[in-house]
Amino acid sequence: RALQDGELLLHYQPQVSATDGRLMGVEALVRWQHPTRGLIPPLQFIPMAEELGLIEDVGRWVLDEACGQMRRWLDAGVPIPRVAVNVAPPQLNDAFVRHVAQTLAATGLGPRHLELEITEGALESGEQVTSILKRLRAMDVLLSVDDFGTGYSSLSHIKLFPITCFKIDKSFVDGIPGNEEDVAIVRAILALGSSLHVNIVAEGVETREQYEFLRASGVTNIQ
Numbered sequence: 675r676a677l678q679d680g681e682l683l684l685h686y687q688p689q690v691s692a693t694d695g696r697l698m699g700v701e702a703l704v705r706w707q708h709p710t711r712g713l714i715p716p717l718q719f720i721p722m723a724e725e726l727g728l729i730e731d732v733g734r735w736v737l738d739e740a741c742g743q744m745r746r747w748l749d750a751g752v753p754i755p756r757v758a759v760n761v762a763p764p765q766l767n768d769a770f771v772r773h774v775a776q777t778l779a780a781t782g783l784g785p786r787h788l789e790l791e792i793t794e795g796a797l798e799s800g801e802q803v804t805s806i807l808k809r810l811r812a813m814d815v816l817l818s819v820d821d822f823g824t825g826y827s828s829l830s831h832i833k834l835f836p837i838t839c840f841k842i843d844k845s846f847v848d849g850i851p852g853n854e855e856d857v858a859i860v861r862a863i864l865a866l867g868s869s870l871h872v873n874i875v876a877e878g879v880e881t882r883e884q885y886e887f888l889r890a891s892g893v894t895n896i897q
Contacts, residue, residue, distance in 0.1 A: 676719075677731055681707050684739055686757070689875055689897045692889040699756040699789065701897060702740040704732065724762065733765045738777055741788065745781040756816065758789040763796040766806045775813060789816035789839070794824065797835055804834065811836035818875070823859055833870065840867050841897075844878025851887040864892055 676682055686700040706714040723729045737759050744757045761770070778785055790810060796803055797819070811817055818839035819832075823846060842863055849856030860876070867874040876888050879896040888896060 676706050676708070677728075677735060681709070682732070682735060682739075683707055684736065684743065686743075687897055689758070689895050692885070692893050692896050697754060698895050699758060700754060701758040701791070702736060702743075702760075704736050720762075724764070729762045730765050730770075733760075733762055733770075734773055736760070737773065741777050741781045741783050744787055745783055748783075748787075756787050756789050758791050758818065760791045760820065761796075763793065763803075766792070766796060766803050768806075771806060771809050771813075774810065774815065778813075778815075785814040786816060789818055791818045791820040791841065794819050794822060797831060807835055807837075811838075818873075821877075823863055829866070837870075837872055839873040839875060842874065842876045842893075847876050847878050847884055847888075850884055857887075860888070860893075861891060868892075 683705050684702045685705055686702055688697055689699045689701065690696060691698055704716055704720075706716075706719050708714050720729070720732070723732050740757045740759050744754065747754050774788070774790075777783075778788065792807070807817060816838045817836060818841055819837055820841050821843040822840040824843045840863055842860060846856045846859050846863075850860060851857060864874055866872075873895065874893055875895040875897055876884075876893045877897045879885055879888065885896060
């Protein structure tokens with residue numbers, strides 16, 4: 675009903691350069707503006723959408739809305755380099771590839787203005803996902819691994835995918851600079867990203883101490 679009645683909306687969280695504060699992009703985050711319960715966060719309704727088989731419908735709406743908003747921003751002269759959209763594992767199929775191409779064509783948005791965020795677990799889904807991601811990357815769409823470091827994918831497996839960015843999960847950022855284990859994990863992800871020539875974004879940066887540590891450690895983009 676929320677889809678039919680237009681009750682979903684997007685909030686945009688900025689990604690900025692850790693060195694000079696330039697806006698590097700935004701991530702589109704879906705919310706549900708319920709008529710009686712108010713604003714409902716995604717953790718309360720996305721699992722239900724997945725269980726009911728509606729996540730592909732929600733995902734298509736998010737992609738269309740985010741790309742349309744990017745088009746409006748660019749037309750208004752707002753210099754936002756890219757918008758990131760989360761993609762659930764069930765969306766990674768042939769129909770999704772076609773929908774991405776159709777949405778970019780309909781909005782006139784260049785593919786490098788779009789970044790698709792996939793979960794680390796989706797990388798373990800077999801050859802079909804590998805093929806889908808390679809086709810998306812061939813379109814010049816950017817691909818990032820969300821919540822990197824929280825899954826169980828092997829490093830030898832990750833190198834097979836055309837990934838352009840690792841996003842350090844907020845659970846690791848929360849513990850820095852005081853937690854030695856979190857510091858070690860962040861530094862390991864940075865080293866891996868450097869070796870694989872993959873960009874790094876640190877998610878959920880909320881304090882000056884976190885920001886200063888990440889900048890000093892070589893993180894270029896924070897969210």
